[in-house]
Amino acid sequence: MYFFLTLPITALFLYDVHFRQHLFNYCIRQSNKIRPPKYVFVGDSITAGGLNWGWRLDRNLVAATSFGLHGYQANQLVGSVKSGTALRPKFFHLLVGTNDALAQKPVAEFSRDFRTLVELVAKSNATLVVTLVPYQGDAAQTELIQSHNAEIATLQYEFNFRTVDLNPVIAPEGVLLPQYSDDGIHFTPDAYNVWIERLKPVMDAAMIDRSSPDMNGFAKSVRYHFPEKSVGKMDVIFL
Template identity: 30%
Template sequence: MPGTIAFVGDSLTAAGRWDEWLPEFTVSNHAAGGATTADVLAEVDVVLANRPDAYVLLIGTNDLAWRKSVEHVVRNVESILATVHKHEPSTRMLVQSVLPREPEFAASIRDINRHLWQYSSTVRAQFLDLWPVLADENGALSPVHSEDGLHLTAAGYELWLDALRPAIERLFAVPTTTTPIDVLSDAISVSGLR
């Protein structure tokens, strides 16, 4: 099952010790503190230049801090996934739900996550719902999992990793698509189907 994984996202992902936690994979961490969906969208080509076997994404919480709409977050994440799928169709994709944070954001986060869950299969991405793993009864991160309501403690990362590891195993168990979409489009037009 070994392969290469590009982790992409914000400070939650940037702080992960993915190469230590997933030693069987070659890991690159393309996450940055404060990153938004627009930042990740602008850097998709940089990440894809390394031709990772898997693209693992967690992004969106900083957009909410900047008071961006649910639609803005969903549209940008959909664009990220569609771009990866179009340019590197053999790259496996795992999109993770936006993690809980302060209760005032709970409804928006749940709405974003519902949209991402629905969209992910249209681009052959898998979806990992971390809400039930990390949210408390108020839709926030518990003090055990976060000291500031946003960033994870060691216990929070442990729960995340417990959910992520089997998701990555499932991701690598799925066969990849090997023909780029533009090649398929050319083949269809040549055959007269367009």
């Protein structure tokens, strides 16, 4: 009887990688109540698709907790950010905006929602790192995503967080290249490899800054890139 009762769960565990990761994240979160994680990742399905971020960054299965929620927009992630900061991580990573763009959320509304998330992280002792909203396979979304990213860059001046920009590699002309997505939105393994290549140096530099009493985890220099055919380039520099 016990075998038949557990068979569906066993089948899910064996054949559904997302179920395994969800279960693993639950176990990690329980252990993190005793020992804080190094990283917390909050975002939508693109973040969820990264699976175990602790392994990707540090080759440590329990170094990160992920709150990647499929279909979520910025205003829906308040609870996840609160749960993530409650775990007292050293680093807090945020990527949100893909579903906001799909929903054609106005720039002012996205900026307000994103600010709310940043303010919640700012109340904690975590160093915030933000990956800018990636472009999509549909060029019709590019202008709105550029505007959303410009709002993130503006908030960066105020809150001194670090940013990671994948678009110069995965979407150099403002449209997500086919080798980095099968559906024009979600990432392929190659895209996640690019993300780690760009994210890890930023995390490493942030770790050095956390150890420096002069920097207190703030960003020194960040470059924010727009496709040249649209609005040019903008440098964001903190001295």
